[in-house]
Amino acid sequence: MSTVSRHYFGCESLEDDHSFYIDIIEIMQEDYGMYVWPCSIILAEYVWQQRLRFSGVSVVELGAGTSLPGLVAAKLGANVILTDSSHKTEVLENIEKICNLNKLNCRILGLAWGEWQTPLFDLHPQIILGADVLYENTDFDDLFATVTFLLQNTPGSVFITTYHNRSGHHLIEFLMVKWGLRCSKLIDGFSFMPQTKAASLQGNIQLVEIMLNHTTN
Numbered sequence: 001m002s003t004v005s006r007h008y009f010g011c012e013s014l015e016d017d018h019s020f021y022i023d024i025i026e027i028m029q030e031d032y033g034m035y036v037w038p039c040s041i042i043l044a045e046y047v048w049q050q051r052l053r054f055s056g057v058s059v060v061e062l063g064a065g066t067s068l069p070g071l072v073a074a075k076l077g078a079n080v081i082l083t084d085s086s087h088k089t090e091v092l093e094n095i096e097k098i099c100n101l102n103k104l105n106c107r108i109l110g111l112a113w114g115e116w117q118t119p120l121f122d123l124h125p126q127i128i129l130g131a132d133v134l135y136e137n138t139d140f141d142d143l144f145a146t147v148t149f150l151l152q153n154t155p156g157s158v159f160i161t162t163y164h165n166r167s168g169h170h171l172i173e174f175l176m177v178k179w180g181l182r183c184s185k186l187i188d189g190f191s192f193m194p195q196t197k198a199a200s201l202q203g204n205i206q207l208v209e210i211m212l213n214h215t216t217n
């Protein structure tokens, strides 16, 4: 059964005091990519609060699922490419419907982590977004391979991701060292959330900004 959830962004992100909202089509009991995960709500709020960084910037969202962070970036004037696994046509089709529903013109692309398909080589995002993409240990290296490639493809670019910190930050630290990356910012996902939104979320969610280790910015 599909439902539409409405997500407000504004001073207090309240219904009666908002700048805009995004409607998301969710299909419960379907694939992971068919509903909005808490990490997505937190990353979307961060994008909103960091809005000066997004105007006119090229953004790629990885494992976008229902794409809330990428859609907020598009609303703020970024040129956004929303991606999810090329093997998940139902997720990609749902992204298209959500873009149409919100009248947002984003490119939608099938992109499986760790797979070297032609469109990947033409991507030059200044900001890469990923909400709850670090959840399956066996996929971490594939994800980091794609992220590292994209960071190398655009000097000065950054990967901003939110994840459930289930076993400490050690695994992420290990992966960053392994892939020649560094953390430029690490914050508690709840530290910047408006109370109205935080109240409905649970977990230990971290937000991290990751760059190539040898860049100076």
Ligand SMILES: C[S@@+](CC[C@H](N)C(=O)[O-])C[C@H]1O[C@@H](n2cnc3c(N)ncnc32)[C@H](O)[C@@H]1O
Pocket: 032, 033, 034, 035, 036, 037, 038, 039, 040, 041, 062, 063, 064, 065, 066, 067, 084, 085, 086, 088, 091, 111, 112, 113, 130, 131, 132, 133, 135, 139, 142
């Ligand atoms: C937990 S869901 C998060 C979805 C969305 N970002 C959110 O937070 O609401 C993980 C997403 O990653 C996508 N995904 C999983 N494995 C993938 C892979 N190997 N390549 C690309 N996308 C993948 C799934 O289809 C799904 O949309």
